Amino acid sequence: MIRVLLADDEGMIRAGVAAILGTDEGIEVVAEASDGAEAVALARAHRPDVALLDIRMPRLDGLAAAAEIRRAVPGTAVSMLTTFDEDEYVMRALAEGASGFLLKAADPRELILGVRAVAEGAAYLSPRIAHRVIAKMGAAGLTRRTPGLERVAVLTPREREVLGLLGEGLSNSDIAVRLFLTEGTVKGHVSAILTRLGLQNRVQAAILAYEAGLVARP
Incomplete structure (x- = not known):
């Protein structure tokens, strides 16, 4: 069972998202918060998966709450809810360890898919915002010092292959199946990739995979 903490200051949004997630028998909303400070407190108390x-x-916005939750409850994956006019906030959230970005107006199936992907350790960017985020990161974020191709040149061929699949949003188990590896071996490759490239999380790795041309742009 995937245990979810939901935080939004609009009660109608919380109710709608909770109702959507409740249609999946494998997802349970264990707590709801109306502000960031409450979200941090509930994360400490419930230790949700997502x-x-x-x-x-x-009181405390989502970005600050994400940073605090990742520090206090590192086992909890964080995904942000966003709208099209919040791209800058989305990019800032990368630095706080967010693993996913979902649109409030997205198809309900996408919301469930995104929560499941993040819970399984994958990065998830809503397809409708992925291109915009990637374009802006390419101009001012992860690749501002060195072109993407030069950065990934330090990786082994297998690590570049794994990085490309990270860019597709695959989880460790999915990558293992695709490459006929054990999940433990994939986990080792992912850890090595993040360390060698100086990245903080899988979302940063996924974006760099796009920038290096390892994944077709959306």
Whole structure:
């Protein structure tokens, strides 16, 4: 069972998202928060698998809450809820360890898919915002010092292959099946990739995979 903490300052949004997630028998919303500070407290208390956070909330916004949750409860994956006019906030959230970005107006199936992917350790960017995020990161983020191709040149051929699949949003188990490897071996490759490239999380790795041309742009 995937245990989810849901935080949004709008009660109608919380109710709608909780109802959607409730249609999946493998997902349970264990706590709901109306602001970032409450979300952090509930994350400490419930230690959910996934914290689904609105970016704009009172007292403590989603970005600050994400950073605090990742520090206090490292076993909890964080995914942000966003809208099209919040691209800058989405990119800033990368530095706070967010693993996913979901649109409030997305298809319900995408919301469930995104929560499941993040819970399984994969990065998930809503297809409708992936291109915009990647384009902006390419201009001002991860690749500002060195072109993507030069950065990934330090990786082995197998690591570059794994990085490309990270860019597709695959989980460790999915990558293992695709490459006929054990999940433990994939986990080792992912750890090595993050360390050698100086990346903080799988979302950063996925974006760099796009920038290096290892994945077709959306």
